[in-house]
Amino acid sequence: ETGVTQTPRHLVMGMTNKKSLKCEQHLGHNAMYWYKQSAKKPLELMFVYNFKEQTENNSVPSRFSPECPNSSHLFLHLHTLQPEDSALYLCASSQESVGYGYTFGSGTRLTVV
Amino acid sequence: QKEVEQNSGPLSVPEGAIASLNCTYSDRGSQSFFWYRQYSGKSPELIMSIYSNGDKEDGRFTAQLNKASQYVSLLIRDSQPSDSATYLCAPSGSARQLTFGSGTQLTVLP
Numbered sequence: 766e767t768g769v770t771q772t773p774r775h776l777v778m779g780m781t782n783k784k785s786l787k788c789e790q791h792l793g794h795n796a797m798y799w800y801k802q803s804a805k806k807p808l809e810l811m812f813v814y815n816f817k818e819q820t821e822n823n824s825v826p827s828r829f830s831p832e833c834p835n836s837s838h839l840f841l842h843l844h845t846l847q848p849e850d851s852a853l854y855l856c857a858s859s860q861e862s863v864g865y866g867y868t869f870g871s872g873t874r875l876t877v878v
Numbered sequence: 879q880k881e882v883e884q885n886s887g888p889l890s891v892p893e894g895a896i897a898s899l900n901c902t903y904s905d906r907g908s909q910s911f912f913w914y915r916q917y918s919g920k921s922p923e924l925i926m927s928i929y930s931n932g933d934k935e936d937g938r939f940t941a942q943l944n945k946a947s948q949y950v951s952l953l954i955r956d957s958q959p960s961d962s963a964t965y966l967c968a969p970s971g972s973a974r975q976l977t978f979g980s981g982t983q984l985t986v987l988p
Contacts, residue, residue, distance in 0.1 A: 807980035808922075808966070821975075855921055866912045866968070867976055869921040 768792065771856050771870035778846065779878055786841040786873045788856030797839040798867065799831060800855040808855070814839060815861055846877045881905060882979035884967050890985045897954040899982050901967030904948065908969035911943055912976065913952045916964045926952060957986040 769790045778784050790797065799811040813821035814833040828850075830842040839856055853874055857867040883902045891897045899913075910929055914922035928934045928941040928950065940953040950969065954961055964981040971977050 808978045810975070813975065853919075853921075866910070866924045866927055868924070872921045874919075 769856060769858055769868050769870035771854075771873055773873060774871065775874045775876075777876045777878060778843070780846060780848070782846075783842070783844040785843065786854055786856075786875075788839040788841075788870055790837055790839075790856075790858040790868070790870075792858055792868060794858035794868070795836050795861050796859045797833060797836070798857040798859075799839065799841050800857065801852050802855060802872075803852040812841075843875075846875075848877050851876045881971070881977050882967055882969060884965075884979040884982045886980060887983040888985050889982055890987055891957050892987050893957060893959060895957050895986075897957045897961065897984055897986070899952040899954075899965050899967075899984065901950045901952075901969075901979055902948055903950070903967075903969045903977070905969065905971045905977070906945075906948065908945075908948075908971060910970040911941070911950045912968040912970075913939075913941060913950075914966040914968060914978075915961075916966060916981065918963075922966055954984075957984075959986045959988050962986050 772787045796815045798813050801809045810823050811825045812831040817833050828845050832840040853872045855872045856870040859867045881904050913926040915925045916922045926939050926941045928943045934941045938955045942951045962985050964983045966981045967979040968976040
C-alpha cells in the first residue's frame with residue numbers, strides 16, 4: 766500500500782452509534798490532519814497532529830474524538846452524531862514543514878441517520 | 879476578509895481554450911503555494927506547487943505567483959472535459975499549515 770489510506774469508504778450510522786474512522790499513511794510523514802467537507806462548502810480543518818501530538822483542535826464538538834497512536838495512524842472516533850455531521854471526512858498527511866503540500870486520502874463518506 | 883479568496887464560479891470554457899483561475903491570500907508570511915484539483919465526490923489531488931515569484935510550467939498547467947500583490951493563479955492550456963473539477967488554492971500560512979480557499983468550479987464544454 767502506498768499513499769494515504771482511509772477506511773471505511775462509506776459509513777452509515779445512527780445517532781446513538783459509536784464508530785471510528787481510520788487513516789494510515791505510508792509516506793514517512795510526521796504530520797496528520799482531519800478535515801470535514803460538507804456539500805458545497807470548503808474544507809474545514811478539524812484536528813492536527815505533529816509527531817503524534819495534537820497541535821490544533823478547531824473548536825470541534827466533543828462528539829468527535831481523535832486518536833494518533835503513532836506517526837502513521839490516525840483515528841477519528843464518533844459518538845452521538847447529528848444529521849448535520851453527514852459529510853466527507855478527509856485525512857491528510859505532510860512533512861512537518863509544509864513545503865511539499867498535503868497528501869489526502871480518498872475520504873470516508875459519512876451519513877448520519 | 880477571508881484568508882484565501884477564490885471566485886467560486888462556475889467558470890465555463892470551451893474545449894481547447896485557456897482556463898484562468900485566480901486566488902488572493904492575506905497572510906504575507908506565506909512561502910509555499912499549492913493548487914489542488916478535486917473531482918466531484920473525490921478527495922483533493924495536488925497538481926501544482928510554486929514557491930518563487932514568476933511562472934512555473936508543468937505540462938498544460940502554469941502557476942503564476944506575485945507575492946507583492948498576494949496573488950497566485952493557475953492557467954490550464956488546451957482545456958479538456960476531463961479538467962472539469964473544482965480547483966483549490968492553498969497557500970501555507972505562518973502557522974506552517976495550509977489554508978484552503980473555497981475553490982473555483984471549472985467546467986470545460988466539449
